[in-house]
Amino acid sequence: MNMATTSGNQLTPTPYSEGLAAYSSGNGTAGSPSYANSGNGAFVPADQDFGGALEILKTDSTQQLRYKGQTPIEPGCYIQVKARVKAISGNLPSVRIAAYAAQSNGNAISGVTTTGTLVPLTNYGEIVEVSAIIGVGNREGVDMVWGPTADYGHLGIDLVGQNGGVVRVDDIEINDVSSLFLGDIVATIDVRDFGAIGDGVTDDTAAFQAANSAANDRTVLIPAGTFRLNGDVTFDAPTKFEGTVSMPTSAILLLRQNFDLPNYIQAFDNEEEAFRKAFQALLNNSDHESLDLGGRKVALTGPIDLQAAVANRTRYETRRAIHNGQLIALTGGDWDTTTVTAQATYSASNSRTLTNVANIASIPVGSHVSGAGVGREIYVRSKNEARNELTLNGPLYDAEGTQNFTFQRFKYMLDFSGFDVIAKFILHNIEFQCQELCSGIMLAGAGTIFAVRDCFITTPKDRGITSMGGGCQGMFIERCQFLSSENDIQVSQRKTIALNVNANDVKLRNCRAERFKHFAVMAGQNHLITGNHFFQGDSIAGGIRSAGVVLAEAYASTVFSQNYVDNAFFEWTNERDPSPVFDSGFSFSSLDITSNIFLSGEVSTSFSYLVVKPYGAGHFINGLNVSGNRFRSINGYVNRAERVDTSFADLNYTRMRNVRFEGNSFHGISQPVANPHLIEFQQNTDAQTWVIPTGPGLPFDARSLSIDAVAVRGGVRNAANAYNYDNPFVRAQQGTTADQVHVIWSEAVRGKIAVTVRMDNDVV
Incomplete structure (x- = not known):
């Protein structure tokens, strides 16, 4: 028996021997006539078959017998009413179980079945047993389904047919038969027991809510059928979906005990809708910080507009995560660029x-x-x-x-752009299979600490991760792999970009990117770019290469360290400067490029690994450290490791400040460079002023703005072949093109010296 629902309730009616006042010849409600004074009913104390029995003379076309007691009808409880009847004399009627279905206020429930199957009495003295099952839920085998408004019933029988017959009725039995409908009554309850219909039209919200309230940690079964839920439903108990649900966009389904995508897929039988509803629940639930995709592959026919899925929110700033699965774009979907x-x-x-x-x-x-x-x-x-x-x-x-x-407007698998703010959000261990149909992730307009970790973004049509505003502030992109759809396309024809950022403080670490036009286009400042491997070559001998990482603002305050730059270059620009001509500020400043591997193969000799590209005149470098890097070209030399792209303007070489370019190795590079740059010079004829060309050895083919030291190698001698021990003085930026250093002695001398020149004026 369903002890949870019938414990403490008295179901068995009082026997006839205790008086017939408890039995009505009407509908059983208070005030209805009883067989104690009806004149057509009498108690028979010693019937040979029944013992005590009620003998009735049939005087109405439908002769009613109802127990006046209120038999409770509760969700999850199924009541069987059973009666044994035999004809004694006269006309032979038919018999059926019948009842009065009552709401809690005593009013009859309209539109429900209140009678069972009609069984004829065919022989005098033959015992005929009739029975029927009554309950809230529409379950197979339930004869009278009364729905969730049922509160109690007045139960009994009807005698139908010609009048004048006499019948005897044994004591009526009422039993809880809930166990017939529940395989494991202790562990499971069924939403149908609480009035759920499952026809896809009727709103079953109240029945689902009632099932949750009654569950008490038992599993709630949603059986076969389609259950319409027009309101929010929360399950605090585990759920088992054999059927499905449908809901309006605004309604929330929260599965607290089994909050993961596989359960939502079972609930909605549609992967996209399940993902939307699970995400909606994630942002409207304080019990779960992450949505587990359960290793599932979710096939998408179009972008997931995440804000549209959570229509009650335009911003969210509490930590949440989605992890452990795969999203795959399907052909024929809504992926066309607008x-x-x-x-x-x-x-x-x-x-x-x-x-x-x-x-x-x-x-x-x-x-x-x-x-x-x-x-x-x-x-x-x-x-x-x-x-x-x-x-x-x-x-x-x-x-x-x-x-x-x-x-x-590119189309993205996960599109957060409808949110004003999304902060502290994490995507990890997810593969985005873009299938050359769509892009990967579009960030919100604003928000801090968005994180993408251990993800694969595979063959995006246009972009991997896009920031269209400030949703990338402080973002983490770590241990991700970006696989291009343009592997077989020449560098000059590529258009895909793995990621971009606009705001400050991005950590781009330990990622791998393969053959995009650009790996990362990064505006903003204070970025940490470390441990990444990106390669962008093609099979064209002597071919061009594209920028791997682009810094789009002159003041960088950025560290670029321990990266593997493979057939690509690092580009530093001021293209986000609304007034590209320098008029104030720090110009190209505060960049640290250290301990990286720069490798190229079969490239044009004009290729360089570090390119500064001013978009207006007057700019200069004011704080650059390039040290400990390994520059190597294979299958052909390149001219320089660094250069200035003068497509728009050149640098102002007279204003260089605080440049350190040392400790690097150069292999397959025609002109190694350093700053400070040591020049060995031999003066073979006596001269008071030694004219020393600085040559191409300073970074960016710059001029010498200052001289750190002059060291004499083996002494200098005058015309008398005597040593000169005077200290010379020096002048930088000499000659018509300012590419000479003058070392001036007290007299004409000859000999060998080492001059340490700098492309910058100071190191402060």
């Missing part, structure tokens, strides 16, 4: 805004922006349609005035 070309106006005085934007309603937030004077990885961060204005994630370098811009 492309809009529209006219807009840009002004450097309002450097992150496009104004007077035509057709702005068609331009999605998160769109990539391209056009004349637009740097790499510029995106639409937000828009104001009323003012026809777009806010960008960064300034443009040379787009003053009005022009046509192209806006491309």
Whole structure:
């Protein structure tokens, strides 16, 4: 028996021997007539078959017998009503179990079955047994389903047919038969026991909530069927889904005891919908900090708009994680890039805004922006349609005035862009199988400490990870692998980018990237880029290479250390400067490039591993440490390890400050460089002023701005062949092209010296 529901309840009616006042000839409710005074019923104390029995003379077309006691009808409890009847004389009627179904206020429940199967009495003295099962739930074998509003019943029988017959009825039996419907009554309860219908239309929310309340740590069974839930449902007990549920977007299903994706897939029988609802529950639940994908592969037919899945939130700043699974894009899905070309106006005085934007309603937030004077990885961060204005994630370098811009909204597997803020969010141990159909992850407009760890982003169509605003502040990208869809494409034709950032303090560590156009385009400052391996070559002999890591702001304050830069180069630009011509500030400053492996093979001789690219005149280097690196070219020499890309402007070599370029090794490099740079010079004829060319040995082919030391090798002699012990003085930046150092003696001398020259004026 279901002791949880019937414990303490008296089900068996009082016997007829205790008086017939407890038995009604009506519906059994208070005030209905009883057989004690009806005139057509009498107690027979010694029937040969029944012992005590009620003898009834049938006088109505439907002669009722109802126990006046209130038999409780509770969720999870199934009641069997049983009666034995025999005909004594007269016309032979038919008999059935019948009842009055009552709500808690005593009113009858409309629209439910209150009678059982009709059984004829065919012979006098023959005992006929009738029975029926009554319960809340629509279970197979239940004769009368009364639903969740049932509270009690007045139970008994009906005699139907011609009048005038006399029958005797044994004491009515009422038993709890719940065990017939539950395989393990102690461990499992069924939502149907609480009134769930499962027809896909009826709202079963209340029944699910009632089942959860009654579970007491037992497993809640959701049997075969489709159960519509129009409201929030929380299960504190374990669940077992044999059927499925459907819910509106706003409704939350929270499975507290088995909160993982496989259970949500069982619940919704659709991987995408299950992922959305599980994510919704993750952000609306304080009991779980992570969603376990359970090692499942989730097939996606389009982007997952994560904010749309959690419509009640536009920001979330509590630690949450999704881990342990695979997302795969399916062909034929909604992956096509939305492309809009529209006219807009840009002004450097309002450097992150496009104004007077035509057709702005068609331009999605998160769109990539391209056009004349637009740097790499510029995106639409937000828009104001009323003012026809777009806010960008960064300034443009040379787009003053009005022009046509192209806006491309790439499609991402996981798209957080609908959130104003997402902070402290982690994705780890997930493979994003983009299948060359879509991109990987789009971050929110703002937020700190987003982390992507131990993930594979495989063959993205356009981008691996995109930040369209400040959602990358303090971001961690660690131990991830980015596998390009452009392996077989020449470097010059590649367009995919593994990741970009716009905000400060990003940690990009121990990742591997294969043959993208760029591994990382990084605006912002104070980044730590360590332990990564990225390679971007192709099979073209003497071919070009693209930048692996691009720093898009001149003031970097960044460490680039212990990376393996394979057939790619490190590029330092100021393309996010709204006024690219230098007028104030630190210029190209505060960058540490140490202990890296730089390797190339079969590249053009013009290739270099470190490229500084000013987007306007007047810039200089003001704080650069390049030390302990290994530069090597195989299958052909390259001219220099470093250079300035003068496509827009050259550096101002007269203002170099605090440059350290030493302790590096060069193999297959025609011109090793160092700063400070030691020049050995032999003066074979007597001269008071020795003219020493600095040559190409200073980094970036710079001039010598200062001289640290002059050391005499073996002494210098004058015309009389006598040693000269005077200290000379020096002048830097001499000659018409300022590429000479003058060492000036007290007299004309000859000999050999070592001069330590610097490309910078000071080391402070």
